[in-house]
Amino acid sequence: xxxxxxxxxxxxxxxxxxxxxxxxxxxxxxxxxxxxxxxxxxxxxxxxxxxxxxxxxxxxxxxxxxxxxxxxxxxxxxxxxxxxxxxxxxxxxxxxxxxxxxxxxxxxxxxxxxxxxxxxxxxxxxxxxxxxxxxxxxxxxxxxxxxxxxxxxxxxxxxxxxxxxxxxxxxxxxxxxxxxxxxxxxxxxxxxxxxxxxxxxxxxxxxxxxx
Numbered sequence: 001x002x003x004x005x006x007x008x009x010x011x012x013x014x015x016x017x018x019x020x021x022x023x024x025x026x027x028x029x030x031x032x033x034x035x036x037x038x039x040x041x042x043x044x045x046x047x048x049x050x051x052x053x054x055x056x057x058x059x060x061x062x063x064x065x066x067x068x069x070x071x072x073x074x075x076x077x078x079x080x081x082x083x084x085x086x087x088x089x090x091x092x093x094x095x096x097x098x099x100x101x102x103x104x105x106x107x108x109x110x111x112x113x114x115x116x117x118x119x120x121x122x123x124x125x126x127x128x129x130x131x132x133x134x135x136x137x138x139x140x141x142x143x144x145x146x147x148x149x150x151x152x153x154x155x156x157x158x159x160x161x162x163x164x165x166x167x168x169x170x171x172x173x174x175x176x177x178x179x180x181x182x183x184x185x186x187x188x189x190x191x192x193x194x195x196x197x198x199x200x201x202x203x204x205x206x207x208x209x210x211x
Contacts, residue, residue, distance in 0.1 A: 003031075003044075003048050004031045004034050004035055004045065004048060005027060005028065005031040005048070005052070008027055008030055008031050008034065009027055012027065012030070025056075025059050028052050028055050028056050028059070029056055031048075031052055032049065032052040032053060032056055035048065035049045035052065036049070062099065063093075063099070065081075065084045065088070065093070065099065065102060065103055065106065067103060068080065068084055068102070068103035068104070068106040068107045068110075069081050069084070069106065069110065071107070071110075072107075072110035072111075072114075073110065073113070073114055073117070076110050076113055076114070079110075080106050080107075080109065080110045083105075083106050083109055083110075084102055084103070084105075084106040087102050087105060087106070087165075088102055091165055091166075091168075091169050092169070097168060098165070098168065101161055101164060101165045101168070102165070104157070104161050105158060105161045105162055105165065108154045108157040108158045108161065109154075109158060111150075111154050112150075112151060112154035112155055112158065115147050115148075115150035115151045115154060116151060118147045118150070119144060119147040119148060119151065122140055122143045122144050122147060123144060
């Protein structure tokens with residue numbers, strides 16, 4: 001028995017300008033809707049429905065950047081979504097490389113704030129009266145050092161990944177110098193000895209110097 005996806009592909013060939021992956025994603029969605037419309041499915045169709053549901057969900061999550069916010073702290077998810085949306089608006093998300101960089105920057109951003117929170121919670125101690133005081137225990141010192149290393153590492157990742165994204169969108173201009181200029185109206189080409197200007201007189205060694 002042929003799967004619903006195979007049968008649909010036989011009836012709906014690839015469109016002009018459509019890549020193989022785009023075609024596969026489109027047909028997965030069509031086949032999934034087709035299976036969901038059936039009131040009664042066979043075991044094979046149930047298995048196909050489960051596989052297609054996973055494939056379509058992964059494609060949508062990856063395209064929308066949902067994975068980058070999946071591991072963010074619960075109260076940071078909404079902010080992480082906004083950060084990625086703003087980055088996508090500025091730099092675009094039409095290519096796989098751009099989407100990867102957007103996801104990694106967003107993930108590093110949310111992780112940096114998680115470390116910030118960890119540092120804050122370890123830095124202070126809540127007293128019984130509801131006030132905060134410094135937590136100066138020996139174990140806490142090592143805890144704070146680890147949190148600070150995490151903050152610095154995430155900040156470094158954000159800077160490097162953001163620079164990579166900027167270079168991808170607007171590659172840096174590289175200027176290669178082929179000529180060197182010196183003095184006034186004089187030019188030296190690389191690989192060639194400099195020429196003495198014809199207007200400069202060359203003294204004759206046989207001539208006596210004029211007193």
